[in-house]
Amino acid sequence: MIPYYEELNDEEKNAVTKVIRTLLKQTFVLERKYDKKSGRLVYNKEFRxxxxxxxxxxxxxxxxxxxxxxxxxxxxxxxxxxxxxxxKISRLSTIYLLILKLLYDEHMAEASSNTSVYTSLGEIHEKINDFHLMRTLPSITEMRRSIALLKKYQIIEPLDVLEELNEETRMMIYPCVNVVLLGDDIRRLIESFSKEEVDSEFDEDEAAISGIIEDMPE
Incomplete structure (x- = not known):
């Protein structure tokens, strides 16, 4: 298939090289991503x-x-x-991921025709408290680090500046979360976390992003 690549013009070669690097870096490429300037989802050229x-x-x-x-x-x-x-992702990032999947499913059940799901840090922490997944809230630094990681893997898009992170901070949950975990996985893992005593310091989890990707049902 290399001859195929050689037959492309320079612009096409650069575009193909770029998407290969993007996929290896962040696993997912979305068809539409949130654009802060326009305040709406816009078409992603890399998807095309x-x-x-x-x-x-x-x-x-x-x-x-x-x-x-x-x-x-x-x-x-x-x-x-x-x-x-x-x-490798931290325990906090893993818990955030589980809750984001749960929130995505809940919101989609209410409005199945719309793939845009919004939440806030406060709503995420409220769900964490409901399932008794943490005894105390993590530090702002830990929160920022976890949110930045989930943004990198196209799970969420923070709509507000992370430097001013608080309970009102808004986020869009991308549909990639539905590829990472299935509904049954989320309930099983939440139950598992709920039974554990969560340490105040969040040690790195052994699971990796690529290791928890599950196939979507056909």
Whole structure:
């Protein structure tokens, strides 16, 4: 498939190279992302690049034991495979991820025709308290670090400045959260966390982002 790449013009080559790096860095590429300037979701050019060069990209990643997958309903391309080296996430990030999935499902059940789901840090912490997942709130630094990590992997998009993080801070939950965890997974893990005594210091969890990606049901 290399001849295919060589036949592309320089602009197309740069675009393909860029999306390969993006996928390896953040796993997911969304069809639409929130644009702070316009205050709305806008089309993601990288999504179109992947769509146009799917066959080449699938073969390219296949060499390394990585599979390029898509979910057209959610509007997302993503990669998965045992050879991917995921980033270890903290316990707090894991708990945030679980709650975000739960909130996404709840909001989508109320308005299934709209894939845009909004929440706030206060709502997230309220859910955490409901399930008794933490005894005390983490530090602002820990919160910022966890939110930044989830933003990197296209799980959320903070709508307010993280330097001014507080309970009113708004976030958009991207549909990628629906690819990372299934409904049954979230309930099982929340139950598991609820039974544990959570330390005030959040040690790094052994799970990696790439290790918890689950296939969406057909």
């Amino acid at each position: 690049t992947i769509d146009l060069h799917q066959e080449f990209l699938r073969e390219y990643f296949k060499i390394s034991g990585i599979e390029l997958r898509e979910n057209l309903h959610l509007g997302v391309f993503y990669i998965e495979g045992e050879t991917l080296i995921g980033e």
